[in-house]
Each structure stands twice: as C-alpha cells, then as structure tokens.
Amino acid sequence: MTPAARAAAAIDILDRILGGDPAEAALLRWSRDSRFAGSGDRAAVRDLVFDSLRRLRSRAALGGAMTGRGLLLGLCRDEGTDPAALFSGQGHAPAPLSAAELTAGRQPDGAEALDLPDWLLPVWQDALGKDAAPIALAMRDRAPVWLRVNTLRATPAKAQEALAKDGIETQPASDLPTALRVTEGARRVANSRAYHDGLVELQDLSPQLACAALPEARTVLDYCAGGGGKALALAAKGAQVTAHDIDARRMSDLPARAKRAGAAIRLAQPGQVQGLFDLVVADVPCSGSGTWRRTPDAKWRFDDAALQHLLTVQAQILDRVAAHVAPGGHLAYMTCSLLEGENQRQADAFVQRAGFDPVAMRRFTPLDASDGFFLALMRRR
Numbered sequence: 001m002t003p004a005a006r007a008a009a010a011i012d013i014l015d016r017i018l019g020g021d022p023a024e025a026a027l028l029r030w031s032r033d034s035r036f037a038g039s040g041d042r043a044a045v046r047d048l049v050f051d052s053l054r055r056l057r058s059r060a061a062l063g064g065a066m067t068g069r070g071l072l073l074g075l076c077r078d079e080g081t082d083p084a085a086l087f088s089g090q091g092h093a094p095a096p097l098s099a100a101e102l103t104a105g106r107q108p109d110g111a112e113a114l115d116l117p118d119w120l121l122p123v124w125q126d127a128l129g130k131d132a133a134p135i136a137l138a139m140r141d142r143a144p145v146w147l148r149v150n151t152l153r154a155t156p157a158k159a160q161e162a163l164a165k166d167g168i169e170t171q172p173a174s175d176l177p178t179a180l181r182v183t184e185g186a187r188r189v190a191n192s193r194a195y196h197d198g199l200v201e202l203q204d205l206s207p208q209l210a211c212a213a214l215p216e217a218r219t220v221l222d223y224c225a226g227g228g229g230k231a232l233a234l235a236a237k238g239a240q241v242t243a244h245d246i247d248a249r250r251m252s253d254l255p256a257r258a259k260r261a262g263a264a265i266r267l268a269q270p271g272q273v274q275g276l277f278d279l280v281v282a283d284v285p286c287s288g289s290g291t292w293r294r295t296p297d298a299k300w301r302f303d304d305a306a307l308q309h310l311l312t313v314q315a316q317i318l319d320r321v322a323a324h325v326a327p328g329g330h331l332a333y334m335t336c337s338l339l340e341g342e343n344q345r346q347a348d349a350f351v352q353r354a355g356f357d358p359v360a361m362r363r364f365t366p367l368d369a370s371d372g373f374f375l376a377l378m379r380r381r
C-alpha cells in the first residue's frame with residue numbers, strides 16, 4: 001500500500017471509531033477485509049489510527065472537522081507536510097481536499113491543545129499541579145515497550161542476549177536492571193524465543209518499579225489479578241501467590257503464563273478467598289488514565305459518572321481486602337491512574353477508617369517512568 005492508501009484506510013477506520021466502534025474492533029474488521037495488506041501496512045495503519053486518537057481534539061481543530069478526513073488533514077498540518085500529496089485522489093488515495101476543507105481549521109486551545117476532555121481538565125490540574133500540561137502533552141506520544149526479566153528463568157544479561165538473537169535490542173532501566181526498555185524490534189517480542197521460553201514478560205516500567213518496592217512477603221494475595229502481571233512479578237520474588245479476580249475469565253491465561261514463567265500461582269474462585277496473607281495487592285479497576293497512550297479511545301469515552309462509580313468500587317474493594325491482611329502485614333493499593341481521587345485521596349480515606357498506617361505513597365508519571373501509576377503501601381496495626 002502507498003502512504004496515501006494507508007491514510008485512506010486510517011480515515012475509514014477513524015470514521016467507524018467516531019461512530020462508536022471500539023478502536024481494536026474497528027482495526028480488526030479492517031484487517032479481515034484487507035487481505036491484500038501486508039504486516040508493514042497493518043502496523044502503519046494502526047499507528048496512524050492510534051496517533052490520531054491520542055491527539056484527537058487538537059488534530060480535529062487543526063483539520064477543521066471531527067472526522068477521519070479532518071484528523072488526517074490535522075496530522076499533515078501538525079507535522080508540516082503537504083496535504084495535497086496525501087489527498088491526491090490518485091489510485092487508493094483519499095479524494096482531493098475541497099475548497100471548504102482547504103480553508104477550515106484553526107489552532108487548538110485550552111483542554112483541546114492538551115488533548116483532554118473539557119470536564120477532565122480541572123480534575124487533571126487538581127491532581128498534577130504544575131506538571132498537568134507537560135504530562136498531558138507526554139500522553140500524546142506513543143508509549144515505549146518495556147519487558148520484565150523473569151528472574152526465575154534468566155538474568156538480565158541472558159535475557160538481553162536471547163532477545164538480541166531475534167533482533168530485539170533492549171536497554172535496562174537505570175534504577176531497575178530487571179526492567180528492559182525495547183529500543184528496536186518491539187513488534188517482534190510476542191513471537192520471540194525469549195518471550196515463549198518465559199525469560200521475559202511484557203510489563204510497563206511503572207508497575208515493575210511498584211512491585212520492586214513492595215516488602216518481602218512469604219504469602220501474597222493478588223485480589224484483582226486480571227491477566228496476572230503483578231502476580232507473576234511477585235511470584236518471581238519468591239512469594240507464594242494466590243490470584244483472585246471477581247471475573248474468573250480474566251485469569252484464564254494465567255495458568256499458561258505461570259507455567260511458561262516457571263512460577264507456581266494458586267487460583268482462588270471469585271469471592272472464595274480464605275485466610276490471612278503477609279501482603280495483599282489490590283490493583284483495582286480504575287480510569288486507566290495513566291495508560292491512555294496505549295488505549296487512547298478510552299480517554300474520550302471516560303466521563304465523570306464512570307469516575308464516581310469507580311471511586312465507590314475502589315473503596316469497597318479496599319474495605320473487603322483489609323480483612324485478609326495479617327496483623328503487621330501490608331496492603332498495596334495500586335492504580336494505573338493519575339487522578340487524585342482514585343489515588344492519594346482514596347488511600348488517605350482508607351487509612352483514616354481502617355486501622356492501617358501509611359508506609360509509602362508513590363505516583364509515577366510519564367515524566368519519570370513510562371505510564372502513570374500509583375502505589376500506596378499501608379501496614380495493618
């Protein structure tokens with residue numbers, strides 16, 4: 001496909017997403033209908049779509065319309081490239097720009113220029129203060145790919161060597177040598193030998209730093225285990241891990257992942273957790289606002305009603321898991337959110353009502369550690 005044909009495909013997919021289709025579903029549908037597209041084309045179209053979604057409001061302002069064409073025109077204006085080269089009408093290229101399209105468009109301002117919804121801007125500023133604008137701008141770029149070296153199977157050096165054999169180059173994090181940033185070959189990771197042999201797992205840097213900061217524990221309950229990223233990281237530290245989720249299907253891949261990683265993880269049925277644990281991890285459902293670079297359409301679907309609902313669910317989960325923390329044991333509350341209500345305010349309110357002492361609170365942002373993430377470590381009296 002030519003660059004212009006890829007742009008035409010992105011325009012169609014974006015129009016579907018703007019019409020209400022989830023981004024992944026719209027991309028999958030295009031992929032199925034486009035057998036002629038090679039892997040390079042698919043990757044390029046996906047990048048165009050996700051890049052447009054990350055910068056949806058600013059690109060629509062620049063391009064003069066909240067449509068697939070407006071977004072791609074906004075991309076040309078943003079990057080200073082000639083729109084006529086893309087909108088040529090030749091072959092599979094988008095139709096030439098109309099007189100109205102040529103004159104439409106303006107510079108974005110306010111929340112639009114930060115690519116945030118209007119309602120969210122004060123909430124974002126309340127949480128992030130002077131860093132609100134730099135963090136919002138950082139969220140408009142593609143997130144890096146990070147791997148966690150599974151120390152049950154390999155040292156960082158051995159994992160790097162194995163990855164390099166498949167053309168994947170990596171760089172360890174300065175403050176955590178078991179976290180490797182992929183500098184080349186990110187798309188090859190899922191098919192690489194090192195990944196299939198359990199030497200590495202895909203995991204962002206910020207949850208890796210959060211898990212590394214947790215105290216040593218013999219027994220761990222991962223109460224909101226989902227796919228099991230934290231459970232696997234904690235099992236690699238030598239803990240006996242029990243994984244639980246309200247939706248058991250979310251953990252369906254966990255036995256295979258644990259086997260690949262050489263880790264033993266016990267699964268608890270929903271609502272059937274028994275006993276006390278040295279450490280309980282509550283990686284609660286949240287806005288995901290720290291990871292909107294990876295799921296940019298979620299940023300535009302999220303609203304205040306959803307936030308209020310999440311705040312209630314998070315408080316309920318905290319109250320429920322508190323009973324499973326052994327006296328003197330720890331509770332690690334985690335979110336992949338940047339919003340204060342889900343983070344510090346939620347943890348502070350819990351500490352006040354539940355007989356726990358705060359031990360450490362840490363917020364990670366894309367300015368220091370890839371995705372936005374929050375950890376509150378608390379100790380039961």
Ligand SMILES: C[S@@+](CC[C@H](N)C(=O)[O-])C[C@H]1O[C@@H](n2cnc3c(N)ncnc32)[C@H](O)[C@@H]1O
Binds near residue numbers: 227229317
């Ligand atoms: C942020 S995700 C967890 C991600 C996971 N820990 C990981 O590292 O891959 C939140 C999880 O909480 C689960 N969840 C939602 N409400 C819950 C509840 N009341 N009790 C337990 N789990 C819940 C969801 O099904 C979801 O899998």
